[in-house]
Amino acid sequence: xxxxxxxxxxxxxxxxxxxxxxxxxxxxxxxxxxxxxxxxxxxxxxxxxxxxxxxxxxxxxxxxxxxxxxxxxxxxxxxxxxxxxxxxxxxxxxxxxxxxxxxxxxxxxxxxxxxxxxxxxxxxxx
Numbered sequence: 263x264x265x266x267x268x269x270x271x272x273x274x275x276x277x278x279x280x281x282x283x284x285x286x287x288x289x290x291x292x293x294x295x296x297x298x299x300x301x302x303x304x305x306x307x308x309x310x311x312x313x314x315x316x317x318x319x320x321x322x323x324x325x326x327x328x329x330x331x332x333x334x335x336x337x338x339x340x341x342x343x344x345x346x347x348x349x350x351x352x353x354x355x356x357x358x359x360x361x362x363x364x365x366x367x368x369x370x371x372x373x374x375x376x377x378x379x380x381x382x383x384x385x386x387x388x
Contacts, residue, residue, distance in 0.1 A: 288338025
């Protein structure tokens with residue numbers, strides 16, 4: 263079991279869809295994790311950005327479990343099965359998106375937290 267803490271500090275406030283409400287760091291992190299997993303799974307066409315790959319039911323199930331775990335967070339803290347975490351971590355790192363400074367900052371912070379969760383489990387096993 264992995265314990266994932268997605269409480270990141272945002273240098274620049276991120277507004278929700280209503281354009282008024284400031285999102286919490288963990289909500290931004292969860293949103294970007296979802297985007298990155300979807301980009302890794304769907305492999306968007308470089309010209310149209312439409313998905314080019316269909317996935318099997320096993321992948322759909324893993325994606326659902328990961329997103330369900332993220333949605334069930336408690337103030338940015340998530341307990342996740344090892345297999346689901348490994349899927350999240352692998353797909354997060356497989357995603358390809360254009361580089362943008364503000365987004366890169368968020369993605370690097372999220373990646374650091376994912377790496378921290380991965381290392382903490384290994385140290386706890388010793």
